[in-house]
Amino acid sequence: MASIGRIILQRLALGLLTLFIVSIVIFAAVNALPGDFAQAILGQGATPEAIDSIRHGLGLDQPLLTRYLHWLWRILHGDLGVSFAQANFASYGGSTASANFATVADQLRPRFANTMFLAGVTSLIAVPLSVGLGILAALYRGTVFDRAANIFTLTSISSPEFFLAYILILFLAVLNPVLPSLSNIYEGMSFAERLDKTLLPALTLTLVVTAHMMRMTRAAIINLLASPYIEMARLKGLSPMRVIIWHALPNALAPIINVIAINLAYLITGVVVVEVVFVYPGIGQLFVDSVKNRDIPVVQTCCLIFAGAYILLNLTADILSILSNPRLRHPK
Amino acid sequence: MSIWLLIVLALAGLGLLAWGLRWAGRRLTGDRPYWRDMPYGVALGYVVAAAAVIWAAKIYFIDQTVFFRWAVNGFLGFALAAWLFRLLGRHLGPAALRKQFRQMPLTASFGILVILGYATMAIFAGWIAPHGQAEVFDVANALPGVDPRFPLGTDQIGRDLLSRLIYGAQNTVGIAFATTCIAFFVGGSLGFLAATLGGWLDQVLSRGVDVLMAIPALIFALLLMTIASAWAGSQNWLLTLYMILIIALIDSTRVFRLARAVGGNIVVMDYIEAAKLRGEGLPYLIFREILPNATAPLLAEFGLRFCFVFLTIASLSFLGVGIQPPLADWGTMVKDLAQFINFAAFSPLTASLPLMAAGAIALLTVGINFVVDWMLQKSSGLKE
Numbered sequence: 001m002a003s004i005g006r007i008i009l010q011r012l013a014l015g016l017l018t019l020f021i022v023s024i025v026i027f028a029a030v031n032a033l034p035g036d037f038a039q040a041i042l043g044q045g046a047t048p049e050a051i052d053s054i055r056h057g058l059g060l061d062q063p064l065l066t067r068y069l070h071w072l073w074r075i076l077h078g079d080l081g082v083s084f085a086q087a088n089f090a091s092y093g094g095s096t097a098s099a100n101f102a103t104v105a106d107q108l109r110p111r112f113a114n115t116m117f118l119a120g121v122t123s124l125i126a127v128p129l130s131v132g133l134g135i136l137a138a139l140y141r142g143t144v145f146d147r148a149a150n151i152f153t154l155t156s157i158s159s160p161e162f163f164l165a166y167i168l169i170l171f172l173a174v175l176n177p178v179l180p181s182l183s184n185i186y187e188g189m190s191f192a193e194r195l196d197k198t199l200l201p202a203l204t205l206t207l208v209v210t211a212h213m214m215r216m217t218r219a220a221i222i223n224l225l226a227s228p229y230i231e232m233a234r235l236k237g238l239s240p241m242r243v244i245i246w247h248a249l250p251n252a253l254a255p256i257i258n259v260i261a262i263n264l265a266y267l268i269t270g271v272v273v274v275e276v277v278f279v280y281p282g283i284g285q286l287f288v289d290s291v292k293n294r295d296i297p298v299v300q301t302c303c304l305i306f307a308g309a310y311i312l313l314n315l316t317a318d319i320l321s322i323l324s325n326p327r328l329r330h331p332k
Numbered sequence: 333m334s335i336w337l338l339i340v341l342a343l344a345g346l347g348l349l350a351w352g353l354r355w356a357g358r359r360l361t362g363d364r365p366y367w368r369d370m371p372y373g374v375a376l377g378y379v380v381a382a383a384a385v386i387w388a389a390k391i392y393f394i395d396q397t398v399f400f401r402w403a404v405n406g407f408l409g410f411a412l413a414a415w416l417f418r419l420l421g422r423h424l425g426p427a428a429l430r431k432q433f434r435q436m437p438l439t440a441s442f443g444i445l446v447i448l449g450y451a452t453m454a455i456f457a458g459w460i461a462p463h464g465q466a467e468v469f470d471v472a473n474a475l476p477g478v479d480p481r482f483p484l485g486t487d488q489i490g491r492d493l494l495s496r497l498i499y500g501a502q503n504t505v506g507i508a509f510a511t512t513c514i515a516f517f518v519g520g521s522l523g524f525l526a527a528t529l530g531g532w533l534d535q536v537l538s539r540g541v542d543v544l545m546a547i548p549a550l551i552f553a554l555l556l557m558t559i560a561s562a563w564a565g566s567q568n569w570l571l572t573l574y575m576i577l578i579i580a581l582i583d584s585t586r587v588f589r590l591a592r593a594v595g596g597n598i599v600v601m602d603y604i605e606a607a608k609l610r611g612e613g614l615p616y617l618i619f620r621e622i623l624p625n626a627t628a629p630l631l632a633e634f635g636l637r638f639c640f641v642f643l644t645i646a647s648l649s650f651l652g653v654g655i656q657p658p659l660a661d662w663g664t665m666v667k668d669l670a671q672f673i674n675f676a677a678f679s680p681l682t683a684s685l686p687l688m689a690a691g692a693i694a695l696l697t698v699g700i701n702f703v704v705d706w707m708l709q710k711s712s713g714l715k716e
Binding site for chain 1: 643
């Protein structure tokens with residue numbers, strides 16, 4: 001078992017290294033901004049105090065490496081800086097001390113919880129649904145059901161998220177007012193109320209990720225159906241359902257877990273568009289707003305969070321597939 | 333609670349009905365093997381499918397829900413058009429083409445028909461569209477069908493929506509196509525180079541691509557677009573150009589991976605060895621030996637990559653940082669017209685405008701995916 005621990009540690013170290021390099025890329029990208037962009041961002045109407053605060057916040061007078069290390073140091077200590085919009089707003093109020101306005105970390109905390117809630121609800125619906133449908137499609141492969149499922153999943157994979165979202169809004173919120181079309185979530189809501197407001201975005205995301213997961217589940221099971229032990233089980237006289245669930249599924253688990261983790265990582269990208277459509281107060285919406293306002297500290301932090309979650313989920317997929325398939329533990 | 337009770341009762345009723353169906357089938361056919369060996373799940377599937385068809389027919393014929401009718405009519409119309417197109421292809425044209433059409437599933441012929449239609453619309457947009465894409469009329473916010481000059485109405489500053497939909501094909505599809513071509517040129521050539529030369533070049537490129545792929549594509553594109561918008565200032569065409577380059581860069585990493593993997597399998601072949609011993613140069617090896625043998629996977633990847641690029645551009649435009657005005661584009665149109673959906677109960681045609689723009693995006697990607705699916709199935713089927 002010691003080898004498993006070592007492999008997991010190795011992967012974790014690799015993930016941390018990747019995250020470190022990603023932080024360099026994000027930092028470098030932001031520093032490719034033209035010259036004095038504090039002025040360019042805030043426009044002609046900016047007060048000198050606001051411009052100074054941004055310059056100081058980014059430490060534009062120091063060398064690049066010092067700035068990077070400083071930035072990294074502060075992020076590791078949970079100090080994510082102050083958003084430009086907040087800094088500008090505060091400078092109009094006459095205060096320059098950072099204690100008076102919300103930091104990026106304060107802005108992000110409730111939104112992060114909201115996004116996690118949305119992703120959680122989505123995966124609770126999507127994962128059982130897609131694995132179940134995938135097993136059914138593998139069981140009845142080649143039938144009308146399989147073909148209809150194929151067409152349906154291909155269609156929903158290739159539609160943009162906002163198309164699915166607006167169709168769901170049209171049918172479930174406007175024509176038949178079952179669910180609310182806007183998810184205005186605030187603190188102190190009851191769980192049922194919150195679930196009700198989250199359900200429509202979650203259903204949209206479910207449509208987006210289910211298709212891919214279902215196709216991969218079906219493919220993973222069908223791949224195994226040609227193996228001798230499946231034929232043996234069939235010749236024993238087991239029912240097709242039993243063959244698939246007891247004999248094929250355990251061995252198809254590694255690719256299925258892998259694809260589930262990858263799709264949860266994909267959720268992270270999908271969440272941006274869906275949050276904007278439903279005005280859901282999550283990280284994705286904040287990210288898009290800050291991109292439009294060129295609010296660099298927020299954009300940087302959101303990017304780091306998204307990249308970190310993405311790397312973590314891919315890492316989990318890697319480790320789980322190694323755990324579920326002993327052959328991967330001994331690379332040749 | 334009564335709704336939940338109703339649902340549970342309906343499910344139980346369907347379950348009983350399925351059991352009854354199987355029992356009746358066994359009795360009536362005298363235990364034919366098909367009915368005798370039918371698992372309960374299959375019977376349930378038949379009953380659920382029948383219930384779904386009856387329910388759909390009720391909505392279609394009795395409730396007469398407009399959107400549902402349009403969706404069903406559209407689906408049947410496209411299926412019929414695809415069937416006719418396949419029939420046409422089977423009897424016209426050279427023999428090789430006829431053979432292709434004979435083995436084609438309906439979904440693939442639908443895809444080809446859609447791609448041809450979009451290509452025509454994109455190339456001849458200037459002739460098809462009744463008005464210019466940035467032409468502003470004095471009638472703003474005209475409803476569809478009111479003014480004969482504007483069949484789909486006008487937007488909030490008085491531009492003809494039908495013309496903008498048609499020009500959207502040119503701009504959105506054209507820009508996505510150009511981006512995909514750049515991504516393929518860069519990613520493909522670097523991938524083949526890495527596969528042929530190996531060594532430190534391969535290591536450097538592969539590790540660089542690994543890092544770039546660790547950031548989700550849309551997030552990375554949004555980050556770079558923030559910076560690009562600071563560079564471009566107020567020049568909209570420059571921002572669109574930056575967007576093309578940024579998305580091409582991000583997608584070329586995916587192409588690089590594939591080209592390197594495919595190239596790596598080809599480089600170890602004997603005929604490459606022979607060509608090297610003949611003293612052929614690097615360009616000959618890449619363009620005359622590797623490229624012809626890698627066309628099938630690369631072509632399929634081109635279709636899929638185009639879909640991804642197209643969807644990314646549409647998403648960026650929908651979020652407001654993609655293709656910039658005055659160019660007409662579907663993603664921006666969806667964003668601008670989205671609030672009309674709330675009027676669906678009063679004016680179905682107005683509410684369907686944003687769906688038309690979004691549907692135009694979906695239709696093309698669905699069509700391409702169907703064709704690629706068929707190509708992949710064909711090439712994998714030939715190997716076995």
